[in-house]
Amino acid sequence: MTAVPRRRMVPAYLATGGRSRPGGEGFERLTVLFADRAEPPTGLETEHRRLWDLLRPGALTVVEAAAHLRLPVSATVFLAADLVEAGCLRARAPIPPAQQTDRSIVERLLVGLRALR
Amino acid sequence: MDSVRSGDPAGDPPSGPSGDPSGRVGYLPDRDQTLMKLVVAGPFGVGKTTLIRTLSEIATLHTEEAMTETGRPVDDLAGLPEKTTTTVAVDFGRLTLPGNVVLYMFGTPGQRRFFPLWQDIARGALGALVLADTRRLADSFEIMDMVEEQGLPYAVAVNRFPDAPVHPEEVLRAHLDLHPATPLLLCDAREREASLDALIALAEHVLDALPAASPATQERS
Numbered sequence: 001m002t003a004v005p006r007r008r009m010v011p012a013y014l015a016t017g018g019r020s021r022p023g024g025e026g027f028e029r030l031t032v033l034f035a036d037r038a039e040p041p042t043g044l045e046t047e048h049r050r051l052w053d054l055l056r057p058g059a060l061t062v063v064e065a066a067a068h069l070r071l072p073v074s075a076t077v078f079l080a081a082d083l084v085e086a087g088c089l090r091a092r093a094p095i096p097p098a099q100q101t102d103r104s105i106v107e108r109l110l111v112g113l114r115a116l117r
Numbered sequence: 118m119d120s121v122r123s124g125d126p127a128g129d130p131p132s133g134p135s136g137d138p139s140g141r142v143g144y145l146p147d148r149d150q151t152l153m154k155l156v157v158a159g160p161f162g163v164g165k166t167t168l169i170r171t172l173s174e175i176a177t178l179h180t181e182e183a184m185t186e187t188g189r190p191v192d193d194l195a196g197l198p199e200k201t202t203t204t205v206a207v208d209f210g211r212l213t214l215p216g217n218v219v220l221y222m223f224g225t226p227g228q229r230r231f232f233p234l235w236q237d238i239a240r241g242a243l244g245a246l247v248l249a250d251t252r253r254l255a256d257s258f259e260i261m262d263m264v265e266e267q268g269l270p271y272a273v274a275v276n277r278f279p280d281a282p283v284h285p286e287e288v289l290r291a292h293l294d295l296h297p298a299t300p301l302l303l304c305d306a307r308e309r310e311a312s313l314d315a316l317i318a319l320a321e322h323v324l325d326a327l328p329a330a331s332p333a334t335q336e337r338s
Binding site: 028030032054057058060061063064066067068070072073092094107108109110111113116 | 142145152181182183209211218238240243316329
């Protein structure tokens with residue numbers, strides 16, 4: 001694995017400029033992030049490295065990672081998108097897309113809540 | 118904004134891992150769980166964070182969300198940038214349910230000027246629990262409007278404060294101008310079972326509001 005994020009020459013809010021699709025497209029607060037390998041990738045800049053280190057022991061959502069790193073959600077999405085693109089982080093949607101409007105999702109919520117009662 | 122936490126020293130954010138993850142991080146036990154979102158909405162001080170804290174299995178977390186406030190002067194003749202953004206703390210918590218489900222609860226600010234933030238957080242949510250206080254019911258009107266504009270199914274839970282007046286349900290419904298199908302319940306956000314009941318009532322309502330599925334799964338209500 002040689003592809004690692006390189007240091008940006010532009011600020012984060014301009015960083016999508018040169019991409020075919022904006023970084024972080026498809027990411028939301030509840031996108032699940034987890035490290036793709038046990039060894040830390042080399043050459044990460046500080047903020048990317050902090051995110052990777054946080055996720056090394058286990059999976060977290062974007063919003064949890066943002067809270068732990070005390071970063072804005074938007075910035076966390078950028079970092080995560082970079083790491084996913086570089087192949088050292090994986091991201092998963094909170095709900096499988098095919099089920100998003102499915103009644104079974106809400107039924108599972110209801111059954112789960114009642115079980116805790 | 119809603120980051121007032123009794124018992125926490127003011128201005129002293131909870132210590133967390135910075136760079137070096139410690140045992141304080143509540144990692145997700147699995148990677149294949151289905152993650153769902155509900156929003157807990159209401160005016161400042163109505164008990165949103167209390168309810169989330171009551172139910173959450175992790176210490177409640179928060180993100181700082183930068184918001185441009187509408188209605189504030191953006192231009193400045195002196196050329197000095199006027200501070201036009203404000204930071205809002207959005208609290209959230211997490212609850213793992215049987216059946217491989219993880220429920221996230223987000224406390225959302227109730228003021229109209231935070232509408233873009235509200236929309237952003239509410240996107241993808243299954244429903245909203247609107248909290249109200251009988252001492253100031255009108256403070257919940259704005260968020261109820263926003264929830265309805267978003268098209269999100271919601272339930273209203275009156276958080277019972279000890280010195281708050283008690284009204285019959287029909288009086289409350291009339292004051293809040295609730296649709297007959299919208300659940301209205303009384304709740305003490307400090308109590309787990311009452312808070313769970315509020316979410317259960319909301320989930321039932323969300324299900325009722327969804328279009329009926331295939332006949333095979335249609336025998337509800």
